[in-house]
Amino acid sequence: MLVAIAKAFGAAGIEVIRYDLPFRQQRPHGPPRPGDAARDQAGLREEMRKLRERKGGRIWMGGQSYGGRQASMLAAESPDVADGLLLLSYPLHAPGKPTQLRTAHLPKIRVPVLFVHGSRDPFGSFEEMRKAIAFIPSRTKLVEVEGVGHDLGKDRAGLAQRIVTEFEAFRDS
Secondary structure, eight states, X not given: OHXXXXXXXXXXXXXXXXXXXXXHHHOSSSOOXXXXXXXXXXXXXXXXXXXXXXXXXXXXXXXXXXXXXXXXXXXXXXXXXXXXXXXXXXXXXXXXXXXXXXXXXXXXXXXXXXXXXXXXXXXXXXXXXHHHHTTOOSOEEEEEETTOOTTOXXXXXXXXXXXXXXXXXXXXX
16 A cells, blocks of 8 residues: 555655654564654654755655554654654554543644544544544544555555545645
8 A cells, every 4th residue: 555655646746755664674574562662753753854854845754554653653742853744544542442542642743634544444433533633733634435444445546546636635725
């Protein structure tokens, strides 16, 4: 999915830098561990610093699932790290644990945030996502994708194009 999204953004003339978080660089498979977050956020911060030095201008940061969560946590702590966030399949809570929300940092986010989320995502329903997003004081939008789970489905090219269209409208509004 991330490759398809990068290609769709590139076709629209929007540069995308794909980056494997440090935990993924060290472990190609398996979930992140609790101790990985600080190192992963430091890695994101460094990548964003390099990008700003090289490119300048408005720069958005994003990620899917854990990567998006780390990007949002970094943006909450360091508002100048990015000019906006694109968060795919944000893991609002662990599957089956809706009372253990991952929202404490959301009120600190000061940049626009575009969320893309599937209707069958076990990490949060649309209703749960809308409630959580309301904590963010900046401009937000939830792009709801019907019939897909956490992986955002099999129509990668079609959804990637929809994400680019939604992103351009949101970014420019």
